Amino acid sequence: MRVNLTVNGRPQEADDVWEGESLLYVLRERMGLPGSKNACEQGECGSCTVRLDGVPVCSCLVAAGQAEGREVVTVEGLAESARQRAGGGAATGARGAESASLDAARRWQAGGTDSQTGENIELAPVQQAFIDAGAVQCGFCTPGLLVAADELLERHPNPSDEDIREALSGNLCRCTGYEKIMDAVRLAAARRSEEA
């Protein structure tokens, strides 16, 4: 079947989708958006969290056909959607991530001077906060956590620790022990209230 949906502000279609394919599979394998991660594929870990018409969902549990005609925001579109929320002007379409092709893998280098690596890349505040707070280690849980945290902060700009823990309780992280993830969300909230 053919599936049409809007991903990160850009209309997308996928052909020859098998009825059993998940939204996660279509995003990763058919649309070249591997940012949403495939850690458990049974809705337990939250690594594949995307927003479907604004609501955080585990994309592994959404059949691709269920997303027909709907709006999806993935980690690849977080920066652009944050910019639009902040009134950053006309949408030019989110920066589509390159497919993680073999060439991209070969080209990968940890270059530059650490945090300055991303100088020219626009990040959502919550993305920058995750980097600054040391909340990224292996990073496999990071995309899902970012989508969930971004949604929390949109809904609840000054969350208490209990609010943060509740909002992120569907996202497993095996590396950090969560403390630095707490720090990151607190930091993003604090920076936002400073700006306001």
Added chain:
Amino acid sequence: MAANGAPTGLTQGARTKGGIGESTLRPDGVLKVTGEFAYASDMWHEDMLWGQILRSTVAHAEIVSVDTSEALATPGVHAVLTYDDLPTDVRHYGLEIRDTPVLAHGKVRHHGEPVAIVAADHPETARRAAAKIKVEYRELPVVTDEASATAPDAVLVHENRTDLPLSPPTSSGAGGTPVIPHVPHPNIVHRQPIVRGDATAAAGRADVIVEGDYYFGMQDQAFLGPESGLAVPGEDGGVDLYIATQWLHSDLRQIAPVLGLPEDKVRMTLSGVGGAFGGREDLSMQIHACLLALRTGRPVKIVYNRFESFFGHVHRHPARLHYEHGATRDGRLTHVKCRIVLDGGAYASASPAVVGNAASLSVGPYVVDDVDIEALALYSNNPPCGAMRGFGAVQACFAYEAQMDKVAAELGLDPVEFRRINAMEQGTLMPTGQPVDSPAPVAELLRRVKAMPMPPERQWESSEGADVRQLPGGLSNTTHGEGVVRGVGYAVGIKNVGFSEGFDDYSTARVRLEAAGGRPVVTVHTAMAEVGQGGVTVHAQIARTELGVSQVTIRPADTQVGSAGSTSASRQTYVTGGAVKHACELVRERVLELGRRRFGSYHPAWATAELLLEGGKVVTDGGEVLADLVDVLEDEAVEVEAEWRHRPTEPFDRRTGQGNGHVQYSFAAHRAVVEVDTELGLVKVIELACAQDVGKALNPLSVIGQIQGGTVQGLGIAVMEEIVVDPVTAKVRNPSFTDYLLPTILDTPALPVDVLELADDHAPYGLRGVGEAPTLSSTPAVLAAIRNATGLALDRTPVRPEHLTGTAGADGT
């Protein structure tokens, strides 16, 4: 700054930023937060096929027949391979003993063992084709514990056990240590006794003797990024493998002989690794992907799902431990006797080394002159067990710390005070007779963790009632706190750093310094697996510190450079960090030689002074600038590849366990505060504070992250994590994230960390491996706190509700 050659004072600002000791940020952080970092499961090639593995549905059986014809006839299927299709006579692999079949031959020895592999054009096609392979099994009795392993009529797990020694070390790869086990039964993989002094005589001097039996459950690494890789056949008949692993060269050494290829035709590149924790030390799908790629002539990608991941890697050894401690009335330990039985499962993996660790670290960080220790690992038909963070020391720490509390209680002493009285310090002899020749601040760590402020009592209570989110049971609203009691517990542990027992534990680094675009630029190339721990961050910091250059590029890890050894045993910052430092020092020497040749006549300091590289310049130790690096280098690139080794270790004596077997020790202490709902049998850890000595924090932010992560893995094993294996069938009951419980952010408390930096003079910058020690002591601290809250004995991990409510069966399950 002054012109080239003219002396001038070096300003403060010229010091190169981003060196060691600073919390510089991860160089891969931006890619990871934007979703662009290419993990192994993200690899993609336009012509690629998908691989799938068919696994055994039973734990122990003869394979009567395998019929692949229907699978092979499925449209979209390009290959179906079994043991009979393997290209060479080398059909087994293994880290220490080559006992693991690439595909099952004749029999299967554990639930989930690979039997056949399929390549197809869609992952679902591959899965359905694999399901069409007909395997007929004739089931055999299962070996599941020590009694069934050593019974007079016991079935042998490896009926023709030969323990093939590994090939000798090669110049390009990591060699192995031949293992010739000294064991009393073929179902025992390895056994290590340690005898020092006379424990029986010492027991006669004890005022109290306390015995205990403990069980430690099977834990899973549960890294989030599933086992994945992409194999691409090369035009030269070789293969390129993009893979998430912990040690590229160890994989290479095991893969190439099975494929019948020389090592230089198996080119391996590290792809993004989503966590490891020991679970990627063994091969998973590496050979399978290569076999399918070479057979089909197409790139083949394999991605495990979570169910398969639970079968596709080794777990932490479950253990039964018996301890006897004696002490005098004034609180001094007289002796320790212990016996540790680790279940290694169907294949050896790292079991011999885990046994060595469990034995040599079984007494903990205490002074005991008279010990009688035995540790062994079984072969069984349970899932294979091998490396996991803490590696044998974790199981022992759980038991000896429980014992320390019991002895203290028997003596009427405060448990922390009792530990302090017996705490080892620099100079103490290990049970192996090895002196601890660097700081061992055990008493100080306990003092610090005890001195941290306590979290307030009953935080969940307010005038408006209870915030159920903070109670044991959380959002399920099952209580309002009526049955909640608090407890506090302490524990401390000792872990070895690096590979032990005489292993040649070296690393290699290639460092290049050149001028590019008018600036000096450093490139660091190692084969170190970055698995999330932050090695790429500290390598850049080390290069900046040693070469005074801010622009550092870390090349992707691959087998085009010499081995870096494994990303495990808390060793990479020490060993590969040491190799980067060493290579930088050699580069610096060559640069200064170049400078002397070019500019030596301009200033006498070139010949006489101690020269440094700082801020992109050559300076004297007094701060005088002699030259810009770009002028010294001109068009020349200075490149050095060098190996680096820490001090050698030696094997433990087979009978007495004596020997200088370890390189370095690390120490951590925890204080756990828990609240237990005694009616519901639920535990909430309120706070888990840690004090750890790291020698030198090269990157404080990463150090804290490692300590907190390790702490929570210890919390997991204390209260929820366990792979449950059916004791009758040896089948795994809970291979999913639904049934294998991991701590969520709601289960995880505040994790205050106090970092101590007492330099180890033998290590680069004085550093001490960080990642593992916190996993040791957090589990017994939580258990101690739960015992303190409930008054229950609690002798197993994880503690489940039935253990707290008294509704568990006689076997604790």
